[in-house]
Amino acid sequence: MRFRIYRFDPEKDARPYFKDYTLELGPSDHKVLDALERLKAQDDSLAYRRSCREGACGSDAMNINGRNALACITPLEGLREPVTLAPLPSFPVIRDLVVDMTQFFAHYHAIRPYLLNDEPPPERERLQSPQEREKLDGLYECILCACCSSFCPSYWWNPDKFLGPAALLQAERFIADSRDRGTAERLEFLDDVYKLYRCRTIMNCTEVCPKGLSPARAIERIKIEQLRRG
Amino acid sequence: MRLFSGQRAFVLQRLSALVVLAYLAAAALRVAFGAPVTLAQWQAWAAQPLGAALLLLAAAALIAHAWVGVRDIVLDYVHLFALRLGVLAAAVAGFALLAAWTGFIVLSHAL
Numbered sequence: 001m002r003f004r005i006y007r008f009d010p011e012k013d014a015r016p017y018f019k020d021y022t023l024e025l026g027p028s029d030h031k032v033l034d035a036l037e038r039l040k041a042q043d044d045s046l047a048y049r050r051s052c053r054e055g056a057c058g059s060d061a062m063n064i065n066g067r068n069a070l071a072c073i074t075p076l077e078g079l080r081e082p083v084t085l086a087p088l089p090s091f092p093v094i095r096d097l098v099v100d101m102t103q104f105f106a107h108y109h110a111i112r113p114y115l116l117n118d119e120p121p122p123e124r125e126r127l128q129s130p131q132e133r134e135k136l137d138g139l140y141e142c143i144l145c146a147c148c149s150s151f152c153p154s155y156w157w158n159p160d161k162f163l164g165p166a167a168l169l170q171a172e173r174f175i176a177d178s179r180d181r182g183t184a185e186r187l188e189f190l191d192d193v194y195k196l197y198r199c200r201t202i203m204n205c206t207e208v209c210p211k212g213l214s215p216a217r218a219i220e221r222i223k224i225e226q227l228r229r230g
Numbered sequence: 231m232r233l234f235s236g237q238r239a240f241v242l243q244r245l246s247a248l249v250v251l252a253y254l255a256a257a258a259l260r261v262a263f264g265a266p267v268t269l270a271q272w273q274a275w276a277a278q279p280l281g282a283a284l285l286l287l288a289a290a291a292l293i294a295h296a297w298v299g300v301r302d303i304v305l306d307y308v309h310l311f312a313l314r315l316g317v318l319a320a321a322v323a324g325f326a327l328l329a330a331w332t333g334f335i336v337l338s339h340a341l
Contacts, residue, residue: 192235193305223237226237227241
């Protein structure tokens with residue numbers, strides 16, 4: 001199988017380039033990450049992130065044939081050759097397929113991804129009804145791989161000011177949480193020409209989310225909640 | 231009211247779209263199913279107080295809608311502060327002129 005992989009080592013290379021590889025796949029090579037591991041054995045200068053190898057950690061998010069995805073759960077079968085692997089679009093490249101996620105996580109921290117509740121804690125835990133818990137479905141599963149934010153044109157134009165689909169989905173995860181008491185301040189924080197309202201409902205985020213979530217829907221819910229509260 | 235509220239522009243854009251859509255739909259139905267519409271009949275209708283008011287409302291909605299759109303494009307793509315200020319000022323001036331011109335045409339026939 002043929003691969004074209006984005007290579008860039010800032011200590012050696014003046015500019016990025018694509019390097020071609022050919023690989024004889026083994027019987028146990030099913031996913032893009034399997035191929036990357038073999039290529040790494042051939043060329044140990046190749047850099048990429050990976051950890052859980054089963055789509056749970058989000059470390060190996062990258063652009064595969066023009067579409068953001070997790071290498072560990074993307075089947076090799078059916079991919080157009082040469083399979084082009086590139087770092088997440090618009091994120092600063094540290095080396096090869098490894099990108100700098102600093103800004104991405106700064107946006108995540110900005111939405112205060114934890115429960116805001118000053119009420120005295122109960123003896124055991126803050127309980128939810130099954131219906132209240134159900135509202136978190138489609139939100140809590142986000143693994144912060146950045147496939148969505150990196151594939152969002154609005155995020156490309158204003159990555160420093162627009163929070164991006166991942167952070168906004170996480171914001172909705174806490175707005176929708178019945179145990180959270182910070183909804184009003186969360187909504188006020190997000191009522192900003194950049195933070196939330198750069199979203200144009202392009203829906204690339206929903207299109208590429210490897211967990212099948214819909215950040216676009218979460219963003220819409222935040223806007224509706226803001227309208228409802230005036 | 232927050233100076234950089236995103237919601238205000240978001241709501242304005244959608245409400246203005248509804249107004250323009252309603253006006254265009256009503257005009258299309260009038261042309262499709264009403265009596266033959268000539269330019270003179272159209273001008274006469276727009277010179278009536280109700281016709282003039284509706285036309286001005288639709289024009290105002292269209293200009294407001296276009297302003298939010300242009301502002302969004304500038305916020306997205308024009309990052310240099312001085313250039314952004316210049317483009318936004320030019321857009322405001324252009325839309326203000328357009329509004330004044332539209333108002334002048336409609337009111338000069340209506341009054």
